[in-house]
Amino acid sequence: NAGVTQTPKFRILKIGQSMTLQCTQDMNHNYMYWYRQDPGMGLKLIYYSVGAGITDKGEVPNGYNVSRSTTEDFPLRLELAAPSQTSVYFCASSAPGQGADEKLFFGSGTQLSVL
Amino acid sequence: QKEVEQDPGPLSVPEGAIVSLNCTYSNSAFQYFMWYRQYSRKGPELLMYTYSSGNKEDGRFTAQVDKSSKYISLFIRDSQPSDSATYLCAMVGAMGNQGGKLIFGQGTELSVKP
Secondary structure, eight states: OOOEEEEOSEEEEOTTOOEEEEEEESSOOSEEEEEEEOTTSOEEEEEEEEETTEEEEOSOOTTEEEOOSSSSBOOEEEOSOOGGGOEEEEEEEEOOSTTTTTOOEEOOOEEEEEO | OOSEEEOOOOEEEETTOOEEEEEEEOOTTEEEEEEEEEOTTSOOEEEEEEOSSEEEEETTEEEEEETTTTEEEEEESSOOGGGOEEEEEEEEETTTTTTSOOEEOOOEEEEEEO
């Protein structure tokens, strides 16, 4: 039972480089999310998707892009990496429906450092 | 003022102690309340879920919601070293998380010493 799988687990980028964080889920969940977690700051929503072909901005979308071509995959793209993007990134998914869409299933995270 | 406030700790207790973790919130529209547990270097996992005022018990864990005071708590009885983790409260309004509206607290880091 894989659940939500994120790759890579760790990455170091130089300022200005780009990269894609991969996320895939095998639970057939319609909803998928990208969060970042900074020390003492909790989880901040970057982007979310309610289904294939549909994405929307969260609280902190600047510097990121997403796409959702399939139900299973929800990659997060960083363009022109900046030190402020140093963080731990979590992908999550949930099923639609009242009482269900708040129950998020998280991946194990990607620790990103931009130097 | 943040919508959800949670003392980040860290909180250190001896094994067997009763632990109280708390969150306050300012938005009276919140209807659903959750506690997520996050072990080091792992993603959060849902621990408790409540949608009304009062208490909900699950083994050694009790979630308490007081909507009149805008205050939620998680109690851990007979705490174990395996309970050492960061605990995040989360809450959302009546429409649920369809619009990505789930709001997390900052998380409280708990350490239970043998």
